[in-house]
Amino acid sequence: MKGSTLPFDGTPEQETKLRQKLNELKSTPGALMPAMQYAQELYGYLPYEVQCIIAEELDVTLSEVYGVATFYSQFSLYPKGKYKIGICLGTACYVNGSQNVYDKLQQLLGITSGECTDDRLFSLDATRCVGCCGMAPVMTVNDDVYGRIKPEDVEAILAKYRERG
Amino acid sequence: MISLKINNIPVYVEEGTTLLEAARSIGIKVPTLCHLKGISELGACRVCVVEVKGMNSLVAACEYPAREGMEVFTNTPRVLNSRKTTIELILSDHRKDCLSCERNTNCELQRLSHKYDCDSHRFAGAQREFVYDDSTDYLIRDNSKCILCRRCIAVCKRQQGVGVIGANERGFATHVACPFDMELAHTPCVGCGQCINVCPTGALQEKEEITRVQEALANPGKYVVVGYAPSVRAALAETFDMPVGTNCQGRINTALRYLGFDKVFDVNCSADFTIMEEAHELVSRIRNGGTLPMFTSCCPGWINHIQKNFPELLPNLSSCKSPQQMFGALIKHVFGKIEGIDPRDLFVVTVMPCTAKKGEKHRTFTDGFADVDAVITTRELSSLCKENGILLNELPDSEPDRPFGEYSGAGMIFGATGGVMEAALRTAVTILEPDARLAPLEFTEVRGLNGVKSAGYTVDGKQIKVAVVNGLNNVNAICEAVKRGESDYQFIEVMTCPGGCVMGGGQPIRATIVKHKAEIAAARANVLYAADKSMYTRRSHNNASLAKIYADHIGEPCGEQAHKLLHTHYQALPKYIKQ
Known part of the structure; x- marks a missing residue:
């Protein structure tokens, strides 16, 4: 089965809010997209449990919800970590070796683009150009930017954030 | 204009x-x-x-x-x-094993490719990674042959109201699968196989059981008994270039003997047993204030649906096994006793117009023995005949064996929508009506292809209201009404496939079904109604073999032994199983 293997940690408050919103949206045509956008904002991602609630309340099949969730790149089946790592695979970064950095990140974290580590500390996204090609290759962690990065730098950077917890 | x-x-x-x-x-x-x-x-x-x-x-x-x-x-x-x-x-990324494909010569893509003189290797580019799902007992999805036409998705959702498959992801990664790419077995798929019948290629197929049947036939230690459903005789002829609407039951009996089955029986007979039990159950519920309306329980797709979607209505479901499961139980425990054959040595095969029946075969056990051992579809029987060089169109007719080959016209019409209802009414009204001469024989109001049919009858001064539903999409509204207590029906027949079993997911695949569905359904149903009309015995309780078996081996309908052999109970099941 695709999707996050992390245990679902939604709260009853979140569920109440979601169901309330879905009830408001129910009667409007084309409610599915705004409903899913709201849910993603609320939970940070669209796990199985949340998609089931959306399907149930809007009286659509789970297949339809999942189809939309996997069609649009704005939706994610995986939560984001406390530290969101972005590695730029845009042209300038790529020709300067960002693929090697990306490979190293995947190897060290045991996840691939779009996924999140089991401790929810790190999530990884292969991104397009982040707008500072002069520093290529570029890696970002939340708002911190690391330029001219080499695969051997990655371990120390990750350790720094791990220490912060 | x-x-x-x-x-x-x-x-x-x-x-x-x-x-x-x-x-x-x-x-x-x-x-x-x-x-x-x-x-x-x-x-x-x-x-x-x-x-x-x-x-x-x-x-x-x-x-x-x-x-x-x-x-x-x-x-x-x-x-x-x-x-x-x-x-x-x-x-370009279609798995082109056409020579050995199940749909070879009956494939819409192959036909078009030939018609437009296509070069199948012109674009030898990237290949997708394909989903292969064989998680269920009844169906295989091989996406390496899927052309993303989405007919299966539409039939599943719009015709059947089930909706367990969809188009996942986008662009080149687009593929038809269950949500979260779950296995089909973990979804509320009912097993109806309607998706197979509309698939233009070989991406969807039943899970074959021909091999197991052949092994059993070749095993001298096995006594192999076969029975076939009413609808099989209404459609098998089509696969041997005979016109739609040809009844080939006599030839089927001969073909099955040629194939080496030790006994050739007819599931029409166990359909009569189903009516005996179901009609008595209905009468008892009406007389004793039992849960009403009572739903029929012959259709395994419907059983799957109610177990997963309407578990609160399970008390409304008749406790009768389906004719297929009754057939197996009767063969292993009554026929076995009559002939002195240990149930262990009996191998029961049924031929069905249905894929969900494959999933049903291990649903019920009697005394530790699965009622049915192997289920093949009408299509598989056709393949088996062809593989064995049996020319169905040239065979002489023959009769099924006794006693489980004797049946009434009521058992015959089971394959058409409304048929189970009519058969049950023929017996139930006879029981309820103090003057049996007043009981009508035909209940034509419940016949025909409308998705929902209803009728009312006055029996012994009381009103009986019945409904007949076919096409699973039509059943949800009725179930909701029953849940809210707003239904005044006493008896409701449900068949998953539009038109009933004659249009089941195991019936011959015809490209023309896309355009002439209603005509094909009517022609196949007409085979059963015409056969019924030509029979002397048209009420299940008048089947002489059945009466003797009740007297010698079972006792009263709905009695203790009947419950052991012919009834079961149903449990609620989760809709999706998250792995």
């Missing part, structure tokens, strides 16, 4: 007519691959493109409406070339 020209020929059509229909009305067939009238009209495959004067791009004829003054061309070099390229692109 709108007037337009197609290939310079004037055409007059009603507003709202598509270019596809307009062309067809003057005898021009525009090819289609994804189109499924009334169910899937997406224009996804682009095989039906035509040229319209004044428009830059080609349009999909299947969805483009005819307009006043339009000039349409269906066969310009540009159109033909576009169709050819489209088919070649579809073929």
